[in-house]
Amino acid sequence: MTSTPLSPDAIAQIKQAAGDHLFLHAQQTADWRGAGPRMYVKGDGVWVWDAQGNKYLDAMAGLWFKSAGYGRKEIADAVYKQMTEIDSPPAGGVVPVQAQVAAKVASLYHDKNARLFLVSGGSEAVETAVKMAKKYHHLNGKGGKYKILARRGSYHGGTAMSASLGRANADTMGPEMVGAINVVNTTPYRCAYCDGKCNLKCANEIETVIQFQGADSVAAIIAEPISAAAGIHVPHKDYWPRLREIADKYDVLLIADEVITGFGRLGSWFGTERFGVKPDLTTVAKALSSGYAPIAAAIATKKVADAFIGDQSKTFRHLITFGGHPIAAAAAVKNLEIYEREKLVENSRKMGEYLFDQLQKLYEHSIVGEVRGGYGLLAAVELAQDRQTKKQFPKEAGLATKVPQKLTKKGIVSFRAADLIALCPPLIITREQIDFIVKVLDETIGELEQELGVK
Ligand SMILES: Cc1ncc(COP(=O)(O)O)c(C=O)c1O
Missing domain, CATH: 3.90.1150.10 (Aspartate Aminotransferase, domain 1)
Structure with a gap:
């Protein structure tokens, strides 16, 4: 060609x-x-x-x-079909393909009862997961838990809040999100603690920060399974299990930012699978549609999602007009079909x-x-x-x-x-x-x- x-x-x-x-x-x-x-x-x-x-x-x-890969005509056809049938729903409605993509992703996730909040890109997915984590604690009577721990050098997005987390692309934009606490990353080749022979001090440091901040003020830890922004260092095999252990000990939610690693990048549907860990919330974006259309999601386990089900006071009051746009959802459904077939x-x-x-x-x-x-x-x-x-x-x-x-x-x-x-x-x-x-x-x-x- x-x-x-x-x-x-x-x-x-x-x-x-x-x-x-x-x-x-x-x-x-x-x-x-x-x-x-x-x-x-x-x-x-x-x-x-x-x-x-x-x-x-x-x-x-x-x-x-x-x-x-590029040039997938069948994704273009699926998008065309959706666009000519109904491109987007009237206010408050849904289009079937939005439910379809949510159900498909949940079927691939560690929790088959997971619920997706569909958005348009990774930064929005991170914003959504962070808001969800804070409100989850609020709904459980622990509204004081608002701080989010992120690892220095990680990248979680370009919007004002997500850019506060990890600060990989920090810029001069004034005060960052209140409660964004940046902790040590895991960078085995250039580790300040262990010279390559991991002793998990980088993970243990996160526990120390939670104790210092006060567990009753910490809502979540966010981390990428392997951080591309921080240098694609592969963490020690016990690193992620240790993060899970710390999160459980202090009633802190574990958010896996799988915007890059979600959908096969690490040789498993989700990157955390490779490290044997089940996060409470997961953010996905890029490969969900292989980039054919902008779509992303915050995936909540049933434990987290159920907190939002009930009367109006429990409603997750979060709205992104084009979140999970049907055209993008159609691209994602076809993309995942290709994934399975090939x-x-x-x-x-x-x-x-x-x-x-x-x-x-x-x-x-x-x-x-x-x-x-x-x-x-x-x-x-x-x-x-x-x-x-x-x-x-x-x-x-x-x-x-x-x-x-x-x-x-x-x-x-x-x-x-x-x-x-x-x-x-x-x-x-x-x-x-x-x-x-x-x-x-x-x-x-x-x-x-x-x-x-x-x-
Ligand atoms: C791990 C991670 N989280 C979040 C984002 C933000 O995604 P987006 O650029 O789609 O808003 C990125 C973007 O590269 C990313 O790599």
Whole structure:
């Protein structure tokens, strides 16, 4: 397959319009000047084409979401059908496909009696789960429990409240959410407590914070099964069970933020399954529709959801106009059908093992500090000046520009790759395509070594 390039005039016109009128998300908008961000015009499977007709393997699955791959006509057909039947309900009503997607996701979740609050994106899902956790305690006569513990360096969203949690993308926007308490993360390769031989002090510290804050003031702990924002460090196998234990001990709800890991990314439907833990609330988004339409959800276990069932005083007074939009719900239902038919979760597990195995070859390069992964198709290669001391490259080494430039030139789309190269390919990926990714990484790192004069 190929893609017809746009004419240089058409590209110039679009760039002019974008440069004058469009904000770039979390990027410097002035970057539209000069070469500007790459414009993509076509996608098929794991491949995408830019406006100039160049082809790339998308090793990031969009922004961690294109799990079923690009160009799925049957998802487009399902959306078209829904749109032409009834695109959205009158006030207070529902459209059948909204119930259908909720029931399907609940059937895949650890609690088959779970209830979903459908929204449009991950940040809204996090806002919803946090509000739900606070009101849950209120309804149980413990309204003083309002604080939310999040781990430093984690990312839970871009809205004002969710950005307070973890502060991965902190900005100067004034006071954060009252009650957002940021605690230590788990980053085994760069752990302040244990030098890689985990003693669970990072988890135990969370208990210390709860005791210090007072358990009667803490509503929930929120954490990603593996935090992409904090560096794709795989936690110790006892880390998540320890979080569960702490949450239970202090009557604190455990919220798993599975916006990236939900729907097969770690080789299981939900990432927490890999760590043997059942959270009270789970947030999902991106891969729910493989990014074909914006849909997300806060999933509440029956224990939590039942608190909201009864008279009007128990109603969860939370409303997002386009939350769970039927068109997006139709895309999600079809996407999950594809998942089951093509066994994408199994493929993620199998191909994830293969990817992790192949990435070990990169240790031949002295600037490879650590290769992380082994849990489905989420992996990372961290570059360091010295593997033993883990000394990081200075800014002047220019990795933030050199690495993405080299990867793109060799035919791979990455995201903010610098000394940490994240890998999150579509779950449909094959061995041959993984071989291509590893070959490109091998060449890229080899060239970097020569340029940096370390070999
Ligand atoms: C773990 C996690 N939570 C929440 C969000 C926010 O999702 P969204 O950008 O869809 O609002 C993200 C986005 O990347 C995420 O990775």
